[in-house]
Amino acid sequence: MHLLNLGILAHVDAGKTSLTERLLHTTGVIDEIGSVDDGSTRTDTLALERRRGITIKSAVVSFPIDDVTVNLIDTPGHPDFIAEVERVLGVLDGAVLVVSAVEGVQAQTRVLMRTLQRLRIPTLIFVNKIDRRGACYDGVLRAVSRRLTPAIVPMGTADGLATPDARFTPGLVPTALDVLADHDDDLLAAYVEGSGMSHDTVSAALAAQTRQAVAHPVYFGSAITGAGMDALVTGIKELLPPAGGDPDGPVSGTVFKVERGPAGEKVAYARMFSGTLRTRDRIPFGEARREGRVTAISVFGHGTDLREDAVPAGRIARLWGLADIRIGDPIGEPHKAYERFFAPPTLETVVVPGPGADARELHLALARLAEQDPLIDLRHDEVRRETSVSLYGEVQKEVVQATLAEEFGLDVTFRETTTICIERPVGSGAAVEFNKKDPNPFLATVGLRVDPAPTGSGVDFRLEVELGSMPYAFFKAVEDTVRETLGQGLHGWQVTDCTVTMTHCGYSPRQSHAHQGFDKSMSSTGADFRGVTPLVLIEALRRAGTQVYEPMHRFRVEAPADTLGALLPLLAALRAVPHTTETRGAVCILEGAVPAGCVHELEQRLPGLTRGEGELESSFDHYAPITYGTVPERPRTDHNPLNRKGYLLNVTRRVGS
Template sequence: MHLLNLGILAHVDAGKTSLTERLLHTAGVIDEIGSVDAGSTQTDSLALERQRGITIKSAVVSFALGDVTVNLIDTPGHPDFIAEVERVLGVLDGAVLVVSAVEGVQAQTRVLMRTLQRLGIPTLVFVNKIDRRGARYDGVLRALSERLTPSVVPMGSADGLGTRDARFTPGLGPAALDVLADQDDDLLSAYVEGTVSDDRLHTALAAQTRQAMVHPVYFGSAVTGAGVNELITGIKELLPAADGDPDGPVSGTVFKVERGPAGEKIAYARMFSGTLRTRDRVPFGDAREEGRITAIGVFDHGTDVRCDAVPAGRIARLWGLADIRIGDCFGEPRKAYGRFFAPPTLETVVVPGPGTDSRTLHLALTRLAEQDPLIGLRHDEARHETSVSLYGEVQKEVIQATLADDFGLDVTFRQTTPLCVERPAGTGAAVEFNKKDANPFLATVGLRVDPAPAGSGVDFRLEVELGSMPYAFFKAVEDTVRDTLGQGLHGWQVTDCTVTMTHCGYSPRQSHAHQGFDKSMSSTGADFRGLTPLVLIEALRRAGTVVYEPMHRFRADAPADTLGGLLPVLAALRAVPRTTETRGGSCVLEGVIPADRVHALEQRLPGLTRGEGEWESAFDHYAPVTQGVVPRRPRTDHNPLDRKEYLLNVTRRVGG
């Protein structure tokens, strides 16, 4: 028996949770198929998921398909919860991408397929809802080929579209041979000679699917069950089994964290190597701290059961790792699966309602951020405010409902604002010397800030000898540089720059006869952590910074005769169309729009286009703010922009 960790991915409302229910029913795990509308599905366990009819958190369920054990992970489809999908991708062996036969290829479908291809994850496509009115076969196949990938292989034909009798008839046609032969010279030669057998064709299909070179396409209905048996055959025969040596060194990755009934932390992890047992001690995270496994649960036939060990290839729930975070590797370090999607581009301040204690609220938000690292919390001690970063307005509603349902906290939100960044405008340098001028710290720090290419992040370098002072002091400077760059001259995170340490110096350890270490005369890490923000901000001030706002690329498909009303609205929302293409009676606009204007346009589009307009957008780049007042963000640090205020907050030593 082999194991397969399978992800179900889709644009919201394409029917992936319904497909999960149908697969569980077909495999004999459940006796009755749950309904998303009725809130009775297996994987949507949160009350909020059942109320809204959408998936918010990824869920794992296991079942057997013949000799294949499948750990199936149902993921959210709404773009506001893309972070939840991101964490799952790093633990998959294969995926099923669900597309609606009515709506066809949608915005999130394209984002997901691009990511699956970039990561080389073998993927089957299931075109759902062939029983719905408006279902299409040729049009959807054409859209898959044009807007997702030309390497799609139709696995059969669909008949009776738009009726309850719609069915899928399996069979590889000439189109499949054309696609497969494009990737295989030997198959192409056999094709030309007319000697391609069915077995040869299926062997090539399986090999190319497992290498993510082609993507088999099935049509069907999760509601009626049409095409599902054929999809199951494809899952068993075309997707690769989980690999990993159970006798090798222990190595795994955490992709989800939740809290148990008693508040204990439970980590969902994929084992890539070795066998993990209860009472084992394993290092985890960047700091490689150790934790002791107190209990293990594995998924089996629709539920999870306790066991004493979990081998490579399996997904498990782990107890005992109190400080573990999503994305952490444990055991032998392995390459992190990184970030595949754009970061959140919006932010809002959480406002406690009547009777809501701000400290209790902060603790609850910290718990939520623990389960979702991309909920970036930012606490302002001076104003007693907490901000959260967001992908969109629906995510804000979910946070509000979760705080009310799970923690009994009433909150509202301020207006959503864009999350900008700062980049250096030029080069700037500054230095402060130990025991000179107004430097109250026993440290010398000199820093130079240079611009770097967009998307390069922050690089820290040395122009001083590494042995010129203790390594701990260099580490204190680098860590503080990265922390300080979280808030630039305008309060935004500074990125795409190189920070070089140009000067360093310290006071060696001092002691008196028959006495211990004299801290007042000897440099400590605190001296370097205290001085670095002042030097870095001064270097930034001399370099200057430019504030950049997040921009989304968009694609709007609308009736051509509505263009006259749509264009002025786009202009008012600072959208810039770059290409316009007319196709029959419709018009396709592509361009860019500020991230904080997307929601307003999505709300107005149906009225402007008689309900026929289609909109898709995704983060594309940051652009310099050129209109109006440059946005500022309130500082939450000790404000190194004001030396006097900073020194009063940081140290009791009196500067000049």
């Protein structure tokens, strides 16, 4: 018996959750198929998911296919929740990408396929809704080949399309050998020579290339009528690779979801890649390598999840007892299944409590939401008593609002959504504050230099002083404070792509009098270094100068060619920069870059300018310097080291003369 951890991915409304229900029914897990419209599906458990008919949080269900246990993970389809999808991809052995036979390849379908290819995840393509009016076979295959990947292998033919009797007949089409021969020299030689190839030979080549993610079998069917389900189930069993991992190896896993149980306890969903994790084991987790004790384990299998004493490699389980666990945390030895890339949230908004909503309860509720999605990135302003959240789009804002109302009983509204910018140093700058020298009231010497670093390198902290010249705790206090302070630069935005070097250090050793204890007023503490570092760093940044950058999305618009004249003025008004314009018959395709803050307006206005036929695909691409108008400022939430006097009054009473 082997395991398979399978993801179902699709553009919203392609029928992904309905397919999950049909698979559970086909394999005998459920007797009656749930309905997305009725809110009775197994995987959309949130009230908001059932009311809106969309998947917001990933969900895990299990079903058997003969001797294979499949853990199926249903993922969100809306682009606002792409981070939820990305977290799941690292625990998958294979995926099914769902395409609608009516709408064809849509914007999010392309984004998902690019990600699956980048991570080399073996993927089957399932064309759903062949029973719906407007369903197409040849046209969808051409679109999949042109817009997703040419390495597709149709696994049969579809007949009776657009009728309730639509059916899928399994059988490799003749063009399949063309694709398979491209990646198999022996198969190519036999193909060119015209020698006969057995069914077993072709099937083996197809399985091997599918598992290598170089070929993608395509199935047609209907999640509603069940057409094509048997063929898809067979493909899942025979073509996708089983879960690997040595159950006797070192314990290693990854947390891809966190939720709260009925009693408010944290429950972590984890995929084990190696070893066996047992109840009552103490295990390190997270980047800080904290230790926690697992108090209970629930393992997915046989159609549900059951309490077990242990979870071995390859399986997915729910874990209790790890109170400080967060999404993305490694369990045991870190496992690098792939290089994670989360496009940063590019929008933010202030959450405004409604009448009767307690601000403390609101902050606690938002902290709970941030546990489930760390990229929400709460930002609390103590001065204005405001909390802001980061977003990927307007739909996510609606979901946060509804979740706060339904799960926490909190009525909230939002301020206008704004763009999250960043700052980068323009040049180099240095500053230093010396111990026991005015105007430094802190018992600490700190000197820092800020230098620009390559784009995408983040923040690097270095030492030009001897590590043994003062206690390590003081160096750690400086580094931690540097990283925290860079969260708000000269204009209030996060500073990145820079190197911060410590050039000076010094401290006052522990002072005590005979028969007396520690004299704090004469001895340096970590608080001294945490207090002076922001002043030094901000002064170094001021001397270096910073440039504010705004997030830019790569966009692709496909629309009727005769609407190009109306589209170009809109793109110009939104400060979009088309890079390429191509006309294919009656269709024009524009690709370029657009400010993230303008994407929502482009989405709203595109249908009206293109008779409802325009399609927009966009995703974060890069940051561009702001060279127009007034540089945007972000309100500070720290003690504002730009204002030295005010900062010192807030941080310490030991204000220098």
